[in-house]
Amino acid sequence: MFSYLYLGRTDYARALALQQQLVELRHQQRIGNTLLLLEHPPVLTLGRNSHRSNILASDETLLRRGVQIHEVNRGGDVTYHGPGQLVGYPIVDLRSFTPRLGAVEFVRLIEEALMRFCAEYAVHAGRIVGRTGVWTTANCAAEEKKIAAIGVHISRGITSHGFAINITTDLRNFGLIVPCGIADKEVTSLENETCQRVPSLEDAANEMARQIGWTFKDQILALESLQDLIAGGSASDALQPLLKHKPREETRIVPEDTPLSVPKELRRFLGEEDSFLA
Numbered sequence: 268m269f270s271y272l273y274l275g276r277t278d279y280a281r282a283l284a285l286q287q288q289l290v291e292l293r294h295q296q297r298i299g300n301t302l303l304l305l306e307h308p309p310v311l312t313l314g315r316n317s318h319r320s321n322i323l324a325s326d327e328t329l330l331r332r333g334v335q336i337h338e339v340n341r342g343g344d345v346t347y348h349g350p351g352q353l354v355g356y357p358i359v360d361l362r363s364f365t366p367r368l369g370a371v372e373f374v375r376l377i378e379e380a381l382m383r384f385c386a387e388y389a390v391h392a393g394r395i396v397g398r399t400g401v402w403t404t405a406n407c408a409a410e411e412k413k414i415a416a417i418g419v420h421i422s423r424g425i426t427s428h429g430f431a432i433n434i435t436t437d438l439r440n441f442g443l444i445v446p447c448g449i450a451d452k453e454v455t456s457l458e459n460e461t462c463q464r465v466p467s468l469e470d471a472a473n474e475m476a477r478q479i480g481w482t483f484k485d486q487i488l489a490l491e492s493l494q495d496l497i498a499g500g501s502a503s504d505a506l507q508p509l510l511k512h513k514p515r516e517e518t519r520i521v522p523e524d525t526p527l528s529v530p531k532e533l534r535r536f537l538g539e540e541d542s543f544l545a
Contacts, residue, residue: 268486269357270298270496271476273469274305279337279348282307282356285493286427289358293425298496300363302479302487303356304472307348309334311444314343314418321345321445334443341418341428343399345444351435351456353471357479359426364483370421374399377430380482381415384432384475388461390414401432402452403460412455433457434471 274282282305292298311322311334321344322329322336329336348354357377361368368376378394381401385392392403392414401415415432433456441454458465466474473489480487490496 268488269300269302269476269480269483270490271302271304271479271487272490272493272496273472273476274303275469276350277305277307279307279310279312279335282354283337283339286356286358290422290425290427293358293360294423298358300360300485301358301496302476303358304475305354305356306350306352306468307354309347309349309440311336311345311347312341312418313338313345314341317344322443323445324443329443332443334440339420339428341420343416343418346416346418346431347440347444348431349436349440351437351458351468352431352433353468353475354429354431355475355479356429357426360424361421361426362424370419373421373426374417374419376482377417377419377479378415380475380478381417381430381432383478383482384471385414385457385460387474387478388457388463388466390457390460403455410453412453412460414455414457414460432471432475434468435465 282303285303289298289301289303293301309332311329313319313322313336317338324332324334355377359373361370361373378399378401382392382394385401385403390403392401394400395402395411399417400413401417402411403414404411415430417430418428419426420428433454435458436456438454438456438459457471476487476489
């Protein structure tokens with residue numbers, strides 16, 4: 268069973284810290300497979316295979332537009348997250364499935380769920396050989412456009428990071444970067460591609476959770492809060508600092524690189540010093 272939690276707009280650093288805590292709790296078998304769905308304030312993330320040259324905007328431009336930069340341990344190159352984009356972080360033990368899932372199988376299942384999600388809104392989407400993510404062909408044209416990106420990290424069989432699909436994202440922000448290091452393909456959104464009513468982000472999250480459940484052949488249990496995730500379980504003490512830490516309002520923040528370990532300002536509420544694809 269997947270526990271599913273919609274967090275709304277969440278600061279990237281807080282979401283990163285939450286993932287790290289949940290991954291450790293999943294390692295300890297103190298929680299089950301968990302799916303976080305949310306959106307972020309404007310942020311650029313650099314994966315392990317990223318090249319700084321793929322950020323096209325100057326530091327001054329990023330500062331003026333309130334865009335943060337974070338270096339993370341997922342695979343892949345640079346990508347953009349921002350309002351109107353649905354971001355999913357599956358915290359999943361690949362060994363909990365029968366048969367056990369491999370990394371490639373996991374990514375393919377995520378792609379399948381994203382394609383099924385698009386189909387619900389009459390958008391035809393598929394894969395491109397040799398590239399990760401989900402692509403759409405608008406109006407039967409020959410040119411594919413990327414609607415969803417995937418970037419996964421796997422540690423001791425547990426996944427983190429995940430996927431992002433553009434719902435009503437301002438696509439002009441992708442001009443800040445070479446998205447996923449791919450210069451020859453455009454980026455699109457559900458709003459641009461569908462002739463149906465565009466869902467709210469929360470409705471999109473609920474539909475995405477349903478497709479994850481169908482694709483992974485597992486039940487989805489929707490939760491109201493982090494308190495529900497830990498209710499009655501031994502994870503309570505570990506997550507209490509995060510429960511007390513409320514997300515900040517969206518503000519203009521000076522962009523700065525975030526190391527792969529948890530930032531110092533987050534260690535205080537985490538209570539610890541510790542800290543494949545686009």
